[in-house]
Amino acid sequence: MGNETVQMVFGLLGGLAIFIYGMNLMSEGLQKAAGEKMRSILSLLTRNPFVGVLAGALTTAVLQSSSATTVMVIGFVSAGLMNLPQAISIILGANIGTTMTAQIIAFKIDDYIWPIIFIGFLMFFAAKKEKIKYVGQTIFAFGLLFLGIMYMGSVMKPLVALPFFESMMLYVRNIPALGVLLGTIMTLVVQSSSAVIAVLQNLAAQSGPDGVQSIVGLQGALPILFGSNIGTTITAILATIGGSTNAKRTAIAHTIFNISGTVLFIWFVPQISAIVQMVSPSGPEVQVIARQIANAHTFFNIVCTLIWLPFVGMLVKLVTKLIPSNEVEIEGKELHPIYLDYKILDQPVFALHLATRELSRIAEMIVPMMDRAERSFVEEDEAAIEKVMEMENNIDILQDASVKYLSSLFSNGELTEHQATQVAGLMHVASDIEHMGDQCQNIALFARDKIKHEYKFSKEALDEIRGAFEQVKEMVSLTIRALNEGSEDLAQNVIRQEDEIDRLEVRLRKHHMNRLEQGKCSPEFTVIYTDIIHNLEKISDYCKNVAEAVMKDINFVHES
Known part of the structure; x- marks a missing residue:
C-alpha cells in the first residue's frame, strides 16, 4: 500500500510537470507565431479601461498565464510606460484571459492526443519556415498539455478510493473557507492557477462510491477555484520587490480584486452552482463537471471584472492611500536603467520594446551633453567640461547595463531569427x-586645452562651430525620434542629413584655410578647429548607423 501511494504521488507530480512544461512551451510557440503582432497590443494601452481589459485578455491568452501578464504590467508601470488605471484594467482582462486554459482543458480529446503530438512534432522539427515551426511547437505543446492531464486523471482513480481522501473532500464541501485555503496553498506551491484548476478538473471528474456523482462536486470545487485566484496574486506581489511605488500599487490592486471577488462569491456558492449548471452541458456529473468548473472560472472573473470596471478610479485612490508615494524614487535615475526589467525576458517582444526605450533615453542625454560641450568650448565654461565628463560616465554605465540586458535575451534562447537580428541591431x-558621448568628451577635452593655452578663435570661426553644433544636435534629435517611433521616413531623413554634415565639414575646412591665408586665425589653432568639426561629423556618422539599424536590423514593423 505504501509503495502504491508513492507511485500515485509521483505519477500525479509527473503528470503535473508534463502539463506545466506543455503550457510553457505552448506559450513560447504562441508568442513566436504571433511575432510583432504582440507589439500592437501596446498601442491599445493608452485607450479606455474597456480596451485595456481586452488587451489584458488577449495578452494572457497568448502568454497562457495571468501571472506572466501581471508581472509584465508591473514592469511597464515601474518603467513609467503605463499609468496605474491602465495597468489595473489590463490585470482585470488578464483574469478573464487565464480562464481560456480551463476551457481548453474541459474538452475531451483523449483519443486524439497522440496524433496531435505527432503532427506537432513533425511540423516543429521538420519544417523549414520559422512560422510553421512555431505553429508546430504550439500544436506539439498543446498535445503534451493534454497528455499531462490524461496521466494525472489515470493516477487519481485509485486516490479517490482512499477513505482519508473521501473524508477530506467531505470537509472541503461542507466548509467553503477550507476549500479557499486549499486552493490558495496549492497555487502558492505550484505557482500556476491554471495548473491547480487542471488538477481540480481532473479530480472532480473522478466519481464517488455511487459511480455517478463527482467525488468533489461543483459546490466543493468552487471554493478551491476561488482560492486559486487568491494564490496567483502572490507572484505579482513578489514581482514588486525592489519596484516602484506604482508597481506595488498595481500588485495590491490585483490582490484586492481577487480577494474581494472571493469574499463576495463565497456566500453564494449554491446559487452560483445552479447558474453554472444551467449554462453548462447536461449529463452525468462526472462527465460534465470539468466544463462546469471552466465555466464557473470564466463566470467568476467576468462578473468580478464587470463589477470593478466602473470603479477603477476608486480602486486607484484606494491603493494610492494604502501605499503612499515615495519621493526618493525620482533620485539617481541618470545612473540606473529605468526601463530594463529582467522579469519579462521570457516575453522577448515586450523585452525588446523596453530595451529600445532605454536606448532612446540614453540617446536623449546626447543633446544636453552637446550643449555643454559647445558651451565649454565657445564660452570657455570649465563647469560645463566637468558636467560633460560626468554625463559621459553615466552613458557608459547605462550602455553597459543595456548590452547586458540584450545579452541576457540572447542567452535566454527564446528568440526568433528576426528577434535575434533585432537584438544584434540594438547592441x-x-x-x-x-x-556619440565619447565625441562630446573629446570636444570638452579640446575646450580644456583651449582654456589652458588661452587660444583665441575669431568670431567667424566660433560662429561656424556654433552653427555646426546646431545642425548636428538637430540630427541627433531626429535620430532619437526615428528610434522611438521605428520610422523609416525619419531614418531616411537622418541619412540625408548625414551627407549634408559631410559637405559641411569640407566647407568649414576650406573657410578655415581662407582665414589662415588672410591672417585672421593662427596656424596653431588649426588642429583643434578641424578636430572639433571632425568630432561633430563623427556624431553624425553614428546617427546614420542608428538610422540604418532602424531601417534594417531593428525594424519592428516588417517581420521577416
Whole structure:
C-alpha cells in the first residue's frame, strides 16, 4: 500500500510537470507565431479601461498565464510606460484571459492526443519556415498539455478510493473557507492557477462510491477555484520587490480584486452552482463537471471584472492611500536603467520594446551633453567640461547595463531569427550612442586645452562651430525620434542629413584655410578647429548607423 501511494504521488507530480512544461512551451510557440503582432497590443494601452481589459485578455491568452501578464504590467508601470488605471484594467482582462486554459482543458480529446503530438512534432522539427515551426511547437505543446492531464486523471482513480481522501473532500464541501485555503496553498506551491484548476478538473471528474456523482462536486470545487485566484496574486506581489511605488500599487490592486471577488462569491456558492449548471452541458456529473468548473472560472472573473470596471478610479485612490508615494524614487535615475526589467525576458517582444526605450533615453542625454560641450568650448565654461565628463560616465554605465540586458535575451534562447537580428541591431545602436558621448568628451577635452593655452578663435570661426553644433544636435534629435517611433521616413531623413554634415565639414575646412591665408586665425589653432568639426561629423556618422539599424536590423514593423 505504501509503495502504491508513492507511485500515485509521483505519477500525479509527473503528470503535473508534463502539463506545466506543455503550457510553457505552448506559450513560447504562441508568442513566436504571433511575432510583432504582440507589439500592437501596446498601442491599445493608452485607450479606455474597456480596451485595456481586452488587451489584458488577449495578452494572457497568448502568454497562457495571468501571472506572466501581471508581472509584465508591473514592469511597464515601474518603467513609467503605463499609468496605474491602465495597468489595473489590463490585470482585470488578464483574469478573464487565464480562464481560456480551463476551457481548453474541459474538452475531451483523449483519443486524439497522440496524433496531435505527432503532427506537432513533425511540423516543429521538420519544417523549414520559422512560422510553421512555431505553429508546430504550439500544436506539439498543446498535445503534451493534454497528455499531462490524461496521466494525472489515470493516477487519481485509485486516490479517490482512499477513505482519508473521501473524508477530506467531505470537509472541503461542507466548509467553503477550507476549500479557499486549499486552493490558495496549492497555487502558492505550484505557482500556476491554471495548473491547480487542471488538477481540480481532473479530480472532480473522478466519481464517488455511487459511480455517478463527482467525488468533489461543483459546490466543493468552487471554493478551491476561488482560492486559486487568491494564490496567483502572490507572484505579482513578489514581482514588486525592489519596484516602484506604482508597481506595488498595481500588485495590491490585483490582490484586492481577487480577494474581494472571493469574499463576495463565497456566500453564494449554491446559487452560483445552479447558474453554472444551467449554462453548462447536461449529463452525468462526472462527465460534465470539468466544463462546469471552466465555466464557473470564466463566470467568476467576468462578473468580478464587470463589477470593478466602473470603479477603477476608486480602486486607484484606494491603493494610492494604502501605499503612499515615495519621493526618493525620482533620485539617481541618470545612473540606473529605468526601463530594463529582467522579469519579462521570457516575453522577448515586450523585452525588446523596453530595451529600445532605454536606448532612446540614453540617446536623449546626447543633446544636453552637446550643449555643454559647445558651451565649454565657445564660452570657455570649465563647469560645463566637468558636467560633460560626468554625463559621459553615466552613458557608459547605462550602455553597459543595456548590452547586458540584450545579452541576457540572447542567452535566454527564446528568440526568433528576426528577434535575434533585432537584438544584434540594438547592441550596435547601444555602441553608437556610447561613441556619440565619447565625441562630446573629446570636444570638452579640446575646450580644456583651449582654456589652458588661452587660444583665441575669431568670431567667424566660433560662429561656424556654433552653427555646426546646431545642425548636428538637430540630427541627433531626429535620430532619437526615428528610434522611438521605428520610422523609416525619419531614418531616411537622418541619412540625408548625414551627407549634408559631410559637405559641411569640407566647407568649414576650406573657410578655415581662407582665414589662415588672410591672417585672421593662427596656424596653431588649426588642429583643434578641424578636430572639433571632425568630432561633430563623427556624431553624425553614428546617427546614420542608428538610422540604418532602424531601417534594417531593428525594424519592428516588417517581420521577416
